[in-house]
Amino acid sequence: MSIDYKALVEKYGSPLYMYDFDYIENRYVTLKEAFAGKKSLINYAVKANSNLSVIQHLAKLGAGADCVSIGEVYRALDAGVDKYKIIFSGVGKRDDEIEEALKRDILMLNLESEAEMKRVELVAKKLGKEARISIRVNPNIDPQTHPYISTGLHENKFGVEIDMAKRMYIYANKSEHLNPVGIHFHIGSQLTNLDPIRESAMIVADLVRSLKAIKIDIKFFDVGGGIGVVYDDETPIAEQAYVDAIAEATKGLDVTLMCEPGRYMVANAGAFFTKVLYEKINSGKRFVIVDGAMNDLIRPSLYNAYHKIEAPGVEGEKSEADVVGPVCESGDFFGKNVALPPLAHGDIVVVHSAGAYGFTMASNYNTRPKPAEVALQGGEDRLIRRRETYEDQVRLEKEFLR
Ligand code: LLP
Numbered sequence: 001m002s003i004d005y006k007a008l009v010e011k012y013g014s015p016l017y018m019y020d021f022d023y024i025e026n027r028y029v030t031l032k033e034a035f036a037g038k039k040s041l042i043n044y045a046v047k048a049n050s051n052l053s054v055i056q057h058l059a060k061l062g063a064g065a066d067c068v069s070i071g072e073v074y075r076a077l078d079a080g081v082d083k084y085k086i087i088f089s090g091v092g093k094r095d096d097e098i099e100e101a102l103k104r105d106i107l108m109l110n111l112e113s114e115a116e117m118k119r120v121e122l123v124a125k126k127l128g129k130e131a132r133i134s135i136r137v138n139p140n141i142d143p144q145t146h147p148y149i150s151t152g153l154h155e156n157k158f159g160v161e162i163d164m165a166k167r168m169y170i171y172a173n174k175s176e177h178l179n180p181v182g183i184h185f186h187i188g189s190q191l192t193n194l195d196p197i198r199e200s201a202m203i204v205a206d207l208v209r210s211l212k213a214i215k216i217d218i219k220f221f222d223v224g225g226g227i228g229v230v231y232d233d234e235t236p237i238a239e240q241a242y243v244d245a246i247a248e249a250t251k252g253l254d255v256t257l258m259c260e261p262g263r264y265m266v267a268n269a270g271a272f273f274t275k276v277l278y279e280k281i282n283s284g285k286r287f288v289i290v291d292g293a294m295n296d297l298i299r300p301s302l303y304n305a306y307h308k309i310e311a312p313g314v315e316g317e318k319s320e321a322d323v324v325g326p327v328c329e330s331g332d333f334f335g336k337n338v339a340l341p342p343l344a345h346g347d348i349v350v351v352h353s354a355g356a357y358g359f360t361m362a363s364n365y366n367t368r369p370k371p372a373e374v375a376l377q378g379g380e381d382r383l384i385r386r387r388e389t390y391e392d393q394v395r396l397e398k399e400f401l402r
Helices: 005-012 023-033 052-061 070-078 095-104 114-127 162-174 195-211 239-249 263-269 297-301 389-396
Strands: 016-020 038-046 065-066 086-088 110-112 131-136 178-184 220-222 258-259 270-282 284-289 317-323 331-339 348-352 373-375 380-385
Touching: 005 016, 005 270, 005 348, 005 373, 005 380, 016 023, 016 263, 023 038, 023 052, 023 239, 023 263, 023 373, 052 070, 052 373, 052 380, 065 070, 070 095, 070 114, 086 095, 086 284, 110 114, 110 178, 110 263, 114 131, 114 178, 131 162, 162 178, 162 195, 162 389, 178 195, 195 220, 195 239, 239 389, 258 297, 284 331, 297 331, 380 389
Parallel strands: 016 373, 038 065, 038 258, 065 086, 086 110, 110 131, 131 178, 178 220, 220 258, 284 317
Antiparallel strands: 016 270, 270 284, 270 348, 317 331, 373 380
């Protein structure tokens, strides 16, 4: 796809997030097709990119939503996701969130502890309802990814051990206010090795079989998210191999296969455009200072994550530079030692693969307005979130001045 970066930045300003909706569609369809012939539901992990138009785009294709707060559940509903395709996960759900989720009648709540199960039972009882639940099992498998985004080991805070899960299912099955319909695991993010997923699926499928033996019938088998993407030179997991591994593990079980991809859907669909403000050299080291910053895209600062950076259309001999923003932190950078041509004020720098965990992790640090977001679809561009203003930022404070 050839993108007229300059025209987009002229039209919508800088810094700017751009998402290619055709690419997102292609990802959804490719993954869905890999499930052909099997009962399946793809629950887009809203946390990766929760712009309403992005969710709506996926909802129209048939996607469900994996949500981690009641706010995300509201987003999914507002964007038109079918309520019976929405699941609500997370280690710490508040009573009011549980109550709202039950009132909205979403597909299920994914439980992460025994204490939470008791809480959900209590809230459901108060409402005179039966809560559809799944339990997040921690299979204790090393996902071989960055420790910050690894979640499937016992040392992580997520899910419950197999034995505990079994006890919880037995309890839930007897409860008037709980209906155990699903099982879930999610071992980590940006996974490029299929083996840990396969192993986890086998462990969890065995649990489903043992539950079946005691007449607890699990209908939804949810393998979480985590499919890795190419930021640099990674070899991603092939969609068909992924589905085949899950299908093989669940052989003989009559379950709907579910997954919760976030990054897979949107990371490579997105880019972050920022304008060059200045160049400078400090003791021989070259810095390119741009108008975007860590508050807009924090992945490099937070995880030392790599994002490919380019200055499209700018000619000249390249030399290495750190690409940094205006925020008052040494950690405010997009890339270190990036080969770039000499850059002038106003040139555009593109930070690639920024569609996932970009805007959703943005903040207003340094009272910087959050960037605008733009969709590209069928050769057209359109605004899907306007740039914040200073007034937007102080709206909740101004009335309290005295
Ligand atoms: N399901 C559950 C229960 C999750 O915790 C996550 C991500 C997903 C699905 C979606 O995972 P994905 O398919 O996107 O890998 N901020 C970090 C990533 C944190 C992921 C948290 N959980 C980053 O920028 O790399």
